Amino acid sequence: xxxxxxLFVVVGLAGMLGFSQERGGxxxxxxxxxxxADPDPHKASNMGEHSMALLMAExxxxxxxxxxxxxxxxxxxxxxPDGMVYTFHLREGVLFHSGRPLTARAVKENIxxxxxxxxxxxxxxxxxxxxxxxxxxxxxxxxxLSKPDPDFPGKLEFVYxxxxxxxxxxxxxxxxxxxxxxxxxxxxxxxxxxxxxxxFPQYWGGEPYLDRVVVRLVPSPETAVVELERGSVDFLxxxxxxxxxxxxxEAEGYPLYVWGFVNAADVVFNLATLDDxxxxxxxxxxxxxxxxxxxxxxxxxxxxxxxxxxxxxLEETEVVAPCCDPEKAEEILDAAGYVDTxxxxxxxxxxxxxxxxxxxxxxxxxxxxxxxxxxxxxxVGIGSELLLSERHMFYDQVRTGDYxxxxxxxxxxxxxPILLYSWDSRDYWSIHQVELPELQSLIEAAEAEVxxxxxxxxxxxxxxxxxxxxxxxxGIWVKQLYVGSPSLHGVKVTPEGQLFGANKWWKG
Numbered sequence: 399x400x401x402x403x404x405l406f407v408v409v410g411l412a413g414m415l416g417f418s419q420e421r422g423g424x425x426x427x428x429x430x431x432x433x434x435a436d437p438d439p440h441k442a443s444n445m446g447e448h449s450m451a452l453l454m455a456e457x458x459x460x461x462x463x464x465x466x467x468x469x470x471x472x473x474x475x476x477x478x479p480d481g482m483v484y485t486f487h488l489r490e491g492v493l494f495h496s497g498r499p500l501t502a503r504a505v506k507e508n509i510x511x512x513x514x515x516x517x518x519x520x521x522x523x524x525x526x527x528x529x530x531x532x533x534x535x536x537x538x539x540x541x542x543l544s545k546p547d548p549d550f551p552g553k554l555e556f557v558y559x560x561x562x563x564x565x566x567x568x569x570x571x572x573x574x575x576x577x578x579x580x581x582x583x584x585x586x587x588x589x590x591x592x593x594x595x596x597x598f599p600q601y602w603g604g605e606p607y608l609d610r611v612v613v614r615l616v617p618s619p620e621t622a623v624v625e626l627e628r629g630s631v632d633f634l635x636x637x638x639x640x641x642x643x644x645x646x647x648e649a650e651g652y653p654l655y656v657w658g659f660v661n662a663a664d665v666v667f668n669l670a671t672l673d674d675x676x677x678x679x680x681x682x683x684x685x686x687x688x689x690x691x692x693x694x695x696x697x698x699x700x701x702x703x704x705x706x707x708x709x710x711x712l713e714e715t716e717v718v719a720p721c722c723d724p725e726k727a728e729e730i731l732d733a734a735g736y737v738d739t740x741x742x743x744x745x746x747x748x749x750x751x752x753x754x755x756x757x758x759x760x761x762x763x764x765x766x767x768x769x770x771x772x773x774x775x776x777x778v779g780i781g782s783e784l785l786l787s788e789r790h791m792f793y794d795q796v797r798t799g800d801y802x803x804x805x806x807x808x809x810x811x812x813x814x815p816i817l818l819y820s821w822d823s824r825d826y827w828s829i830h831q832v833e834l835p836e837l838q839s840l841i842e843a844a845e846a847e848v849x850x851x852x853x854x855x856x857x858x859x860x861x862x863x864x865x866x867x868x869x870x871x872x873g874i875w876v877k878q879l880y881v882g883s884p885s886l887h888g889v890k891v892t893p894e895g896q897l898f899g900a901n902k903w904w905k906g
Contacts, residue, residue: 421607423905425886428616428631431790434593435613437582438574439558440512443520443826444793445809445895446635448556450613453595453900454495455558455576458486458505459551465659465812465893467551471500471559471577481546481848488537492602494561495575502533507562509541523825524553527845545846552811555892579606579901591615607888607904617788619643619762626652632883632905635897640763641696644879655880656698659893660707660810662817663690663699665771665871670831671802672754676734677780678868681803682720683727684778685771687873694767698877705861707815707875711854717861719872727778738779745779753781757801760786768805799831807876809894814844816857821869830869837863 429446436442439451458472469475472486492500509531513522527550530542543550561575568574571589573582580595587593593613597606616622616631623643625631648654665685667678691699703719706712720726731737736745736752744751754775758768765786772782782803787795796804806829810819820829823838837860844856864870878895888902 419607419887419904420906421904422609423607424610424612425608425633425903425905426631427611427613427633427635428622428625429613430617430619430622430636431615432617432788433589433790434591434615436589437571437584437587439560439576440508440519440521440574442556442558444790449635449895449897450593451556451558451576452578452896452898453580453611454573454578454582455560456578457554457557457559458488460555460896460898461552461812461892461894463657463890463892467813475551481548482543484541484543484550485534486539486541488539489602490537492577493600494564494577495573495581495598496561496564498561498563498575499536500559500577501536502539503536504562505539505559506531506533508559509557511562511565512557520826521556521558523822523828524555524557526824545842546848547845548848549811549813549845552813555811555894577602579603580611601901603901606901608900611900611903623647626881626883629883629885632886633889633897634881636880641694641698641879644881645696647881651884653882653884653886655882655889655891656877657880657891657893657895658809658875658877659812660815660817661808661876661878661894662702662810662872663695663767663805663807663874663876664702665873666796666804666806666820666829667870668799668802668829668831669834669869670799674734675868676730677736677752678871679720680727680730680734680736680778681775681780682868682871683723683730684780685774685871685873686722688722689774690767690770691874693770694763695874695876698879699874702817702872702875704872705817705864706857707817710815711850712814712816712857714858714861717858717865719865720868724774724778731779736779743776743779744781751781752779753783754802755800756782756784757792757795757804758784758786759789759792764789764805764807771805796829797827799829807878812893814853814857821864834869837869 435447435450439455442448442451456470460468460470462468473489475484475486477484509525512519513525527543527547529544532540534540564575571587573584579601581598583594583596595611597609599605619636622634644654687701704714704717706714736747738745758765775782808820810817820827822841840856840860844853847853885905887904890899
């Protein structure tokens with residue numbers, strides 16, 4: 399299969415070479431949701447919140463726009479021959495916004511805080527394999543693992559390092575000093591309205607060009623677009639954004655940011671409530687994901703047939719997920735005893751109609767796609783009730799198991815190139831609601847295997863088990879969209895959708 403991976407594209411910037419970078423100014427980011435991020439970066443849990451967190455705090459290592467490891471607070475690192483000890487060398491002269499220096503001791507305390515079993519934070523699953531953190535000297539820290547993990551540096555992407563001395567004796571809305579290019583203005587923080595950031599002149603990567611970045615809640619995508627066109631906002635950080643609207647804005651000269659690597663839109667199942675394999679498999683055959691790509695995503699995606707990303711060492715050609723075949727779905731339902739006895743179009747079993755709780759966000763293309771899926775299911779006799787809620791509430795409802803099915807957008811780490819983020823039971827965003835010991839043991843065994851060939855075989859076995867049990871209706875390798883103002887330059891986006899490099903953003 400030909401691989402076309404568009405990790406970071408900005409369309410319409412042909413004239414940029416004629417501009418000169420200017421200092422000063424304010425960038426206003428419109429964010430969709432009921433609240434902005436917590437002032438404590440350790441509490442960030444979705445890509446919008448991670449973009450806000452990265453303005454004020456940073457990890458040791460992250461990813462660049464191509465999906466390669468990007469040294470951030472660690473200038474370099476090496477791993478022991480047995481893969482059990484990573485040694486990170488910290489950058490010299492890095493200051494927290496409090497004025498205190500970054501040290502190996504601070505790294506140790508941050509990791510221990512994040513994975514504290516009494517108060518585990520969202521990134522705890524990313525450091526679940528850490529056995530001990532050992533400061534060697536002020537700028538050298540060893541992280542000892544309980545088992546090898548060749549992907550470990552990337553798992554530190556959301557492990558932000560903040561000033562441990564600021565954790566105590568602070569109010570819930572007080573800033574937690576990080577090392578980022580901007581610092582949160584505490585007196586202007588309003589959780590249900592905005593976050594205001596001022597540049598940190600002593601930033602280790604160079605003084606930021608912008609004076610301020612303001613993240614303002616604009617829950618309605620329609621309102622956000624109007625504000626972008628009026629010039630009152632400079633960037634739309636809106637998650638699943640309308641492809642149709644994005645194309646229109648692009649044609650009018652607004653830069654389009656297209657991102658996504660191991661990013662997918664699948665129909666996921668609560669395995670605790672949807673425990674009938676025949677019903678799950680019928681759903682897999684009932685859904686026409688190409689219709690969703692064309693009618694909802696504006697062509698920004700390709701069909702997904704397994705968990706491994708196409709064109710990579712984990713692409714799987716032998717295990718192929720079910721494709722749209724409504725007749726096959728009906729055969730499976732018939733054989734399993736699901737029949738429509740009263741002619742209302744909805745099948746029953748043991749006298750009970752099939753009516754699934756279908757969670758969905760309450761607006762935009764995400765809702766429209768969910769409505770199309772609902773209709774596809776009804777065409778084979780599967781009923782569902784769309785339960786609508788604000789997008790961030792929807793995330794939590796699915797994460798905590800208050801659903802039967804949902805159309806779910808998920809972003810896995812670029813490495814390894816396999817969609818496992820929501821399937822690892824150690825992760826904050828694990829959504830399947832039941833223990834899957836065979837799947838989990840394969841995830842952890844593959845994670846610890848350093849030989850790529852053996853590792854690929856473990857992942858291949860995992861994909862076979864996933865397919866045999868129809869744990870989800872795999873659908874689309876999706877590209878997602880942000881839109882910015884032609885006057886805002888230098889913005890970069892990771893393959894997972896996190897804005898970065900804010901010290902180099904400028905207006906002109």
